[in-house]
Amino acid sequence: MAFLPADQRELFLPIVEGIHENPPWSAFMRNLVARTYARRAFMLIALANAPADHEPTVLHVAAPRAANEPPLDFRQIHALNLHPYGQLRSERVYDLDEMLDYDRRDQLARQREVLNAMGVRYGRWLRISAPGVADAWLLLVREREDFSASAVATLSTIAPHLASALRTLGALIEQRLQAAMAQAALARMGAGQLALDAGGRVMAADPEAERWLAFLPDPDHAQGRRLQLLPETARALEARCAELAAAPAGATTALMVDERRAIWLLLRKANLALVEPHAAPAVIATLRMGRRENERSAVRTIAAIHGLSDREAALAHALTMGESILEAGRRLRLTPETARNYSKRIYAKTGARGQADLVRMVLDGLAPFS
Known part of the structure; x- marks a missing residue:
């Protein structure tokens, strides 16, 4: 099956960019429903290290013609005891008929009755697995006619790309957890941090620093910011950052940046261990407000x-x-x-x-x- 530039734009790029969406892959799912002419769909994402009582992330999508219909009830579908999710081979597309229990007539009749009541007559399942990280299940359904061979081929083609994105999402979730733990520990002590370059431009700021400090767009950098300071304080910060950038490891200095609120910054030459590629800051600035633990x-x-x-x-x-x-x-x-x-x-x-x-x-x- 030949893929056109539109496929790249509507399917493959949204898989990559969708890692950063909340919930992930919203745009991809909308485009996939449109491309396969599905009526409704859902994607269920379960993290491997999530507690047993943790609800999976579920993204529901409907075509415009089904906008007023209720979303697919994944719990009700799961209760039908279709082919167990965990036994589906990863990246293989399954027809709904392969999921039904033809060995037990009563069970088969109940499965069909419930699915028909939900408007599910034709469907395609796709399981994506990142072992030890996460599993995702994708279900697309139609009501009046089955999916075309082209739609099934589309699912088969995007499967390995989605699996790679799921592994990346798992790594990103772990990094987010690490950052959240560090930020929460600092926040309990009233501490916040910023990463600054040698010119005093803000490269990153944690939530506590964002809470206490004000920022302005950097006129010289489209994506950059600077602290909103009095002119003489801003010049002092730039000078201190330039000095620390050229100083030996461990060098520090302190600077009052808000006299009214008595906010000081401890400026330390940065020595972070970062993997390539990276934009290393020159200075790490730490502030601490008057807050004590519970x-x-x-x-x-x-x-x-x-x-x-x-x-x-x-x-x-x-x-x-x-x-x-x-x-x-x-x-x-x-x-x-x-x-x-x-x-x-x-x-x-x-x-x-x-x-x-x-x-x-x-x-x-x-x-x-x-």
Whole structure:
């Protein structure tokens, strides 16, 4: 089957670009329904490491003539006990008749009755598998006549491309998870980060930095941004970035970028380990706002790590907030004598050599991430 430039534009490119859509492959599915003259369709994506009770991602598509019809109920179709999804050979196109149970007449009659009620008389199944990463199932249905040989050939041709895209999507999902974990940990501590080039242009910013800082389009770069700063501060940032770009590894400096809100940036020469191809930043800028961890979670963490009682852990956490033993005791409704006795037990259990050492121990541990 010969493919034209239109096929490239309407099918193959949307498979690649669809990796970044939410949900993935929306444009591809619309184009595929139009190309095969399907009436309705769905794509179901299940990640290999998803918990058992996690709902798969399901994308429903209908042709314009079926826009007012209900979407295909994949749960109801699954309940018909058609050919088990996991046993379908990956990248092979299956006719609906191959999925029916011809060995049991009663079951076959029930399957046909339910499918007919859903307007499913003709269908094509396609399973795409990325072992250890994800599985996808694609179903296209028609009501009045079967799919043409050309439509089936189209499905067969796009199958390996879709399988490759599914593997890429799995890798991208893992990277997104890694980034989300890192960003969430920083956000719990009120920290945000930006990647800057040697001229101070913003290459990337995490959600916490986006929240606290303002940005302007870079007039010299169509896709670039710069921090919205006072002119003298902007010039200072550019100069610091240029200096750090030429500095030895580990070089740092600090710059006040918003005096009214007391926002400082810690600028560090970037030394990120990136794979090729990459655009390496010259500087990583870190900001930190006045935010502390959830008190209850932190107290539970301190108690678990150091073998403290809940009251002892609450007192230890209060000390890390800058309170004295007596101030913390009053807030926790402890008498001065009880607060002092608790502090002695805390020092004994944690091995801290005093209040300052205890504060260091807690802040160096996991409590700030609670």
